[in-house]
Amino acid sequence: MKNLPKEKRNRLVLIGVLTVIAAAAIYYFLIKAQQNSASSIAKAINEQKLKVGSAERLIAACSDIKKNVELANQKLASIEETMASGDMYAWVIQTVGRFGQERKVEIPQFSREVTTDVGILPKFPYKAAVFNVRGSAFYHDLGKFLADFENSFPYARVQNIELEPAGSSAANAGGDVEKLAFRLEIVALINSNTR
Numbered sequence: 001m002k003n004l005p006k007e008k009r010n011r012l013v014l015i016g017v018l019t020v021i022a023a024a025a026i027y028y029f030l031i032k033a034q035q036n037s038a039s040s041i042a043k044a045i046n047e048q049k050l051k052v053g054s055a056e057r058l059i060a061a062c063s064d065i066k067k068n069v070e071l072a073n074q075k076l077a078s079i080e081e082t083m084a085s086g087d088m089y090a091w092v093i094q095t096v097g098r099f100g101q102e103r104k105v106e107i108p109q110f111s112r113e114v115t116t117d118v119g120i121l122p123k124f125p126y127k128a129a130v131f132n133v134r135g136s137a138f139y140h141d142l143g144k145f146l147a148d149f150e151n152s153f154p155y156a157r158v159q160n161i162e163l164e165p166a167g168s169s170a171a172n173a174g175g176d177v178e179k180l181a182f183r184l185e186i187v188a189l190i191n192s193n194t195r
Helices: 006-082 086-100 139-152
Strands: 106-110 113-115 127-137 155-165 180-190
Touching: 086 106, 086 127, 086 139, 086 155, 127 139, 139 155, 139 180
Parallel strands: none
Antiparallel strands: 106 127, 113 127, 127 180, 155 180
């Protein structure tokens, strides 16, 4: 370059500088813009792949969900078959009376039902029937009866239990002194979907 005339050297330097500026301009305005566009497209593709993957998992789980709903409906139907329906007084005598006899609990007195709203959840599809029950039993037999009753009938609960020695109760006068007289309320859901 030293042998070149000054004018040619200046032109070569000017061409070099313009070439560098043109290359930088091409890189920033064309190549960099294309790279940004390509990266945003790749990001959008990844987001769509994630959405497709979750949709495919949901579709694959759809049959399991349907199967679980079907099993839950069958379980609900089997529970509803044993729920109180029709003549509530006959139901409580047959169900609770027989259940108590199997566990050595004497239940001679059942009151008529008092129908109420459950009030647990809004638009709850069942009403409740409250029965007052009186009877007598040994302490351990009564405890077994209460535990078995609430485990066997998931739609019923026992509340307001009152205990006293059976000898002081008029219902069991002259009976065994170790027995307890009890009063309790049984709250059972009413199956209004009977066919």
